[in-house]
Amino acid sequence: MSVAIEIQNINKKYGDLEALKDINLTINRGEFFGLLGPNGAGKSTLIGILGGLVNKDFGRITVLGKDIISNYRETKKSLGIVPQEVTFDPYFNVRETLEIQSGYFGIKNNDEKINELLKALDLTDKAEIGPRQLSGGMKRRLLIAKALVHNPEIIVLDEPTAGVDVELRNSLWDYVIKLNSQGKTIILTTHYLEEAETLCDRIAIMNKGEIVKIDTKENLINSIDKKVVSVKFADSVIGLAEKLEGTSCKIDEEENRIEIEASKNDLNDLLKFINNLDLHIVDMNIESAKLEDVFIKLTNLGGDRDE
Numbered sequence: 001m002s003v004a005i006e007i008q009n010i011n012k013k014y015g016d017l018e019a020l021k022d023i024n025l026t027i028n029r030g031e032f033f034g035l036l037g038p039n040g041a042g043k044s045t046l047i048g049i050l051g052g053l054v055n056k057d058f059g060r061i062t063v064l065g066k067d068i069i070s071n072y073r074e075t076k077k078s079l080g081i082v083p084q085e086v087t088f089d090p091y092f093n094v095r096e097t098l099e100i101q102s103g104y105f106g107i108k109n110n111d112e113k114i115n116e117l118l119k120a121l122d123l124t125d126k127a128e129i130g131p132r133q134l135s136g137g138m139k140r141r142l143l144i145a146k147a148l149v150h151n152p153e154i155i156v157l158d159e160p161t162a163g164v165d166v167e168l169r170n171s172l173w174d175y176v177i178k179l180n181s182q183g184k185t186i187i188l189t190t191h192y193l194e195e196a197e198t199l200c201d202r203i204a205i206m207n208k209g210e211i212v213k214i215d216t217k218e219n220l221i222n223s224i225d226k227k228v229v230s231v232k233f234a235d236s237v238i239g240l241a242e243k244l245e246g247t248s249c250k251i252d253e254e255e256n257r258i259e260i261e262a263s264k265n266d267l268n269d270l271l272k273f274i275n276n277l278d279l280h281i282v283d284m285n286i287e288s289a290k291l292e293d294v295f296i297k298l299t300n301l302g303g304d305r306d307e
């Protein structure tokens with residue numbers, strides 16, 4: 001598999017604050033890669049360095065084998081970065097904004113791509129209006145279209161769905177999945193962990209300027225030894241609290257439901273125990289760990305780095 005982005009020993013300080021501490025990361029071509037971390041972890045700083053908007057203190061990044069500093073123009077063409085902050089020139093309408101952006105990359109007559117993007121991002125009927133008249137979610141979608149007009153190989157999405165409603169979020173993901181299936185490399189940062197869990201193949205979790213873990217989504221989730229067994233009974237669960245003492249258990253006396261957290265090895269004993277309660281079971285569900293559990297464990301529940 002060939003390499004899309006190689007990040008080597010990247011360091012960045014803001015005054016005394018070490019925003020990035022020796023970041024090393026390889027992202028392969030065609031991957032759907034998640035870059036996750038709590039607020040202030042350093043994700044946007046890293047993306048800013050990749051896009052040439054933030055100066056690194058030390059280290060090297062290559063895009064498709066080319067150094068981003070010495071081959072600035074070429075590597076810029078391979079990257080489509082959707083930034084977190086929304087800014088537009090208010091004098092140009094949606095279509096003009098995309099035409100001008102195409103022009104920056106020397107692309108004339110880009111109507112086909114622009115129309116495809118407008119359609120995919122549900123902006124076709126907004127093509128002739130100015131950015132000021134767009135809602136927050138529409139502006140964000142325009143920002144995505146703007147990053148993609150030059151048909152880049154590598155697409156970096158920094159919190160693309162913040163403020164975008166559920167329906168459009170889904171259509172946006174359908175489009176990004178399609179691009180990925182066409183071979184485009186996708187790098188995604190998001191605070192919606194379920195999105196990352198659904199979409200990403202491999203994930204790096206950052207915290208306080210460091211990458212604390214990189215692995216496949218499956219390995220990350222399997223690293224957490226947790227099962228949550230929830231059982232609904234026909235009979236009353238009042239009085240069960242005593243029997244369940246010592247377990248990590250929630251009891252809902254109104255719904256006659258219990259929820260017990262257990263490790264994988266204890267599952268067998270737990271199910272026998274539930275059976276021995278001699279209550280009539282109506283429904284049962286066993287859930288595995290989620291990406292959110294991994295995230296919480298590795299980032300100590302996240303939070304701001306300002307301590």
Ligand SMILES: Nc1ncnc2c1ncn2[C@@H]1O[C@H](COP(=O)(O)OP(=O)(O)OP(=O)(O)O)[C@@H](O)[C@H]1O
Nearest residue numbers: 014017019037038039040041042043044045046305
């Ligand atoms: N221009 C700047 N000047 C000073 N400090 C900065 C600057 N930009 C970022 N920082 C600090 O660097 C750290 C990393 O910020 P960054 O925006 O990269 O985090 P992030 O992981 O993208 O966070 P979020 O999820 O909130 O977007 C934070 O502590 C932030 O306050």
